[in-house]
Amino acid sequence: DAYTAFAALLTKYQEIVLTRNEDDFRLYLDGSLQFSTYDEYRYHEMLVFPALARCRAAEKRVLVLGGGDGLAVREILKAPGVRDVTLVELDPEMIHLARNNPSFRKINNDSLRDPRVNTVVGDAYEYLTRSRLLSDIIIADFPDPHDETVSKLYTVEFFRLVRRSLAPGGVFVCQSTSPLFAREAFWCINRSMREVFSHVLPYHVYIPTFGDWGFNLASGAGFDGPCMDGIAAARYFSRESFEHSLHFPSDCKAVATGINTFDRPVLYTYYLKGWKYID
Secondary structure, eight states, X not given: OOOEEEEEEEOSSOEXXXXXXXXXXXXXXXXXXXXXXXXXXXXXXXXXXXXXXHOOOSSEEEEEEEOTXXXXXXXXXXXXXXXXXXXXXXXXXXXXXXXXXXXXXXXXXXXXXSTXXXXXXXXXXXXXXXXXXXXXXXXXXXXXXXXXHHHXXXXXXXXXXXXXXXXXXXXXEEEOOOTTTTHHHHHHHHHHHHTTOSEEEEEEEEETTTEEEEEEEEESSOOOOOOOTTOTTOSSOOHHHHHHHTOOOGGGSOOOOOOOOSSOOHHHHHHHHHHTTOO
8 A cells, every 4th residue: 555644643532644746645544534535526616516505695694514634624615605604523633734834735725724713622412502693504424324313423312403594595514424325224313313404415426435324304395496606616516417316326326224223223123234345
């Protein structure tokens, strides 16, 4: 392996390692790959732009939960009409690295130093419980639900807090693991969101270093056709690529699952079952 670690630290919450092989930088948290600069733009554009394209607010207030690497924020700032962005990240060391490491600053285009961006160190659930600020767009860029603690961020109870924090006509998007490798986990997130939101739109994208990856877009007001104005900066996202992302082949189409709640955290079990045989 030609990748060399050049930034590594063990924080209160996780082990953070940034590696490099020529022009490809990779971030690992607790040994799990979070992104490769070879193709991370596919993930972050598909996480961010569908919600931005469907939000009709002239001046958009965006809340990002997780995503302390600043890459989702980087994409948000490319869109017109973004008034401000609040980033809530649990690990202060992740924010410090993303804001101050020269390589990281190049990767995220100095997004965390943009004057429109406010960073908050804290737990996303506690933040939503306390906050009364309404956002036009809320983006959940959490780690996969690989344990019961993280799984609680994908519960009906958490999604209710998200809905309460959305402005009228607001849009919520949640990264939702792989509908191919963890099919039941993906559709469990979808079903749990449908308990809270009247309209939930599942979609997915192929990312070479990750495989097939899924998202769920939610709103209480429904979805009309996407407005692509101002999304010209996208390298992958387009009307055509998004329409393609709405199609699920037979091996990852919807399956019946339980609903993930605090009292019955079934998502964690689905997730471990799905990834059991994936190295």
